[in-house]
Amino acid sequence: MINLAGRDILYGWGKFVFTGLGLGLLVGLTLSMAGIYRGLVDDGKVLLENVGADLWVVQRDTLGPYAEPSNVRDDAYRTLLGVRGVAEAGNVTYLTMQIRHEGSDVRVMLVGFEPGHPGEPGYLVAGRPITRSHYEAIADVKTGLRLDDRIRIRRHEYTVVGLTRRMVSSGGDPMVFVPLQDAQEVQFxxxxxxxxxxxxxxxxxxxxxxxxxxxxxxxxxxxQASSRTVNVVMLRLAPNADEIVVAREIRRWKHLEAYTRNDMDEILVAKLIATSAKQIFMFLVILAVVSAAIVAFIIYTMTLNKVREIAVLKLIGARNRTIAGMILQQALGLGAIAFVVGKTAATLWAPIFPKYVLLLPGDAVLGAVLVLVICAFASIVAIRAALRVDPATAIGG
Amino acid sequence: MVHPAIEISGLTKRYGVGDAAVDALKGVDMIVRPGEVVGLIGPSGSGKSTLLKCLGAVIEPTSGRMSLAGETIYDNGWKVADLRALRRDRIGFVFQAPYLIPFLDVTDNVALLPMLAGMSNGKARDRARQMLAALDVGHRAQAQVPQLSGGEQQRVAIARALVNQPPIILADEPTAPLDSERALTVIRILNEMAQRFGTAIIVVTHDEKIIPTFRRIYHIRDGRTYEQAGEARAA
Known part of the structure; x- marks a missing residue:
């Protein structure tokens, strides 16, 4: 049997391709929205991974350095090192601020850390670690800074000695790492x-x-002129230490809050980006509905343009399933074109987005399935219209 | 004994109910023998299209009897379970306009019918090419529909109607869009095909150019048919 849908698509390929292109951009937008959500989650996870900490110790009754302000005395680490199971401790400060670079403002998260302790960037993609006590910085590549660039932060100039990657705050601001004392001075x-x-x-x-x-x-x-506080003390535990037990000890005896890696995951994903995630989800739902409406309208219009042909097909003995199959296949064909265009577009424009857009293969597969399901549902209206076509309309009178 | 290709007796068709009811057919009688081309003429609203739709198993008559090649298909109710298969296998249609499927080439337009009947693509295309050759459009077999002239399109439409070799063909004003020469050519082709395949053909027409070519004519007026010997026969 001839593939009627395929022949029709080939016959009017221009109409199909341009319609698929338009729909594809909508699909690309949908995939990008999903990618932005994944990027938000991934940024948070990478941030937690790269600092190399097992526990985050913060001010009591706060949610930690990324979600809420937290002040801890910078000598608290000494007592924390005395807790059984704690191997290393590092003071860290965080401050979101703007720095000027090459005539423009760059929004960054300034991180103060102690070299060689938890909280330092996990890896460098260029340059070297900080070796001096003052006025050296490591910057994320997203800041646009290069090695040996000099940047002014408050009163002092810093030299960029190293570059790192994927070190951004939960808000997407790239990080600039400086020695702890310099960061404390900047902050306090x-x-x-x-x-x-x-x-x-x-x-x-x-x-x-x-x-x-x-x-x-x-x-x-x-x-009053000195600054003796930090935002968080990061701990690295001994190999056999149980992080939950250590966190409980710290809460009980040190009057501080201690979060494990899972707790921080929960705070970042479930609390900090929850609103953004809901926002993106709403966009996804609206885009899916809009896409379905557009596909339904296009397929319905194309079907109405073929009423006479459909009447002739029914008159000469074509089964309803042959006609329904033709319309369904066309809708799926349109969906396939739209998905290919959308995936390509999303991949091409992802690097242009200011925030990290993570396009997972799993999401792409899910997206393809959803597009095809939406197209199949959208074709129902057109199929119903086609099945209602009276074969008698092919005969005059 | 050779059965009539079409035999209709006392066929009625009523649209609507109650005061709004309209009797489009009020007891039509008609006999068409195999190989015969019969004209069906009448003014607008006389019931021509209704009769054609009843014959084509597209609408259900209200009462009466119809048989095709000796088999009763309607006797105060359909006697055939699958009307779609009946139309596909036993009735050919030629319309006022060719109504070819624009996204299929000429061969596939004709081959579509046998394919719908379950024939393999290869055999269906072979049969379609033979039919196109019989209608002198074999050289256009690979062409796309929009590349054909009006006359060629009508020939392809006739090939499509004939390809399953149905016992009857219903032609609804097949010459309406054609000039005199092409109109007469189409009627000549229908006559040739009727002779060659033994197909009974009913041609609904207003076209005065072709009316003299029919050996037998049925006039339809106010839902009733009146038989008249055609001029061709009288001549």
Whole structure:
């Protein structure tokens, strides 16, 4: 038996290809939305993987450094090292800020870390690790920074000595790593005018400037100008240590919150990007509905344009399933063209997106199945219309 | 004994019910023998198309009797279970316009019928090519429909109607879009095919050019048929 759908597609290939192209861009958009969601999740997972920590210790009753502000004294790591099962500890600070680079502002997450301890970037794609105590930086390639670039952060200039990749915040901002003390200064140290004003206010406070207590005012002023807090202490555990047990010990005895890798996964995926995920899901649903409506309309219109041919086919003895099969195959053909165009488009434009777009093969397969299912459903209206065509309409009168 | 190809007696068709009922056919009688080409003429609204649709098993008559080649297909109800197969295997249709399938080439337009009947693609195409050759359009077998002239398209449509070698062909104003010369050619072809394959052909027409070519004519007026010897026969 002749493949009527295939012949019709070949006969009107231009119409099919252009329709498929338009629909394909819609499919590409849908795949990209799915890719953006996957990218969000993957960014979070990569961030957790690359810092090389087993436990994240943060201020009590907070959700950790990526989801909520957290302040922990920077000497807390010493007591944490005394907890059984803890092998290494590293103080880390996080601060989202803008830096100027080549005349434009780049939004980055500034990370302060202690070289050789948990919290340092997992790997470099160029350059070397930080070896000096101050004014060296490692930047994610997405910042656009290159090796030996000099960047100004607050009062000081930093030299980019290393580049890393896929180190971005949960908001998608690329990271710039600097030594911890520099990051603490950036995060907590006030500017000169603010310091002068603060000193004057403190000096005017009789409680800090009491006669008979020499050195009190200077001590208070010194404490105001120093920064002794970090956002998180990252711990690496001994090989046989149970992270859940260690986390429980820290919560009980150190009055801090401790999160395991699974807890952080949960916070990042289920809490931090949940709203974005719902937003994207809504877009996906709307796009699927719009795609289905467009396919249904196109197939319905194409079917109505063939009413006479369908009437003749029915009159000369074509079965309903032959006609329904022709329409269904055309809808699936359109879906196949749209998927190929959409997948190609999504792959081509993914690198242009400012955030990471992760196109998983599994999602592509699921997308293909969904497109074909949508097309099959969308063809139902046209099939019903075709089956209602009266063969008598082929005969005049 | 050779049965008539078409035998109709007391055929009626009523559209609607109650006060809105319209009797399109009020007791049609007709006999067409194998190899005969019969004209069916009448004014608009006289019931020509209704009769054609009843004969083509496209609509169901209200009462009466119809038989094809000696087999009763309707006797106050259909006597054939599969009307689609009846149309496919035993009735050929030629329409006012050729109504060829534009996305199939000439051969496949004709071969489609035997394929629908279950014949293999190769055999169906062979048969289609033979039929196209018989109708002098064999050289256009590979052409696409839009490349054909109006006359060629009508020949292909006739080939399609004949390819399953049905005992009857129903032609609904097959010469309407054609000029006189081509119209007469189509009628000549129908006559030749009727003689060659023993097919009974009913031609519904308004076309005065071709009316004289029929040996027998049925006039239909107000849902009733009146037989008249054609001019060709009288001559």
């Amino acid at each position: 140290l006030k500017d000169n005018d603010a310091l002068v004003n603060e000193r004057a206010r403190t000096a005017a406070n009789p409680a800090f400037n009491r006669p008979g207590v020499p050195g009190l005012l200077e001590a208070v002023q010194a404490s």
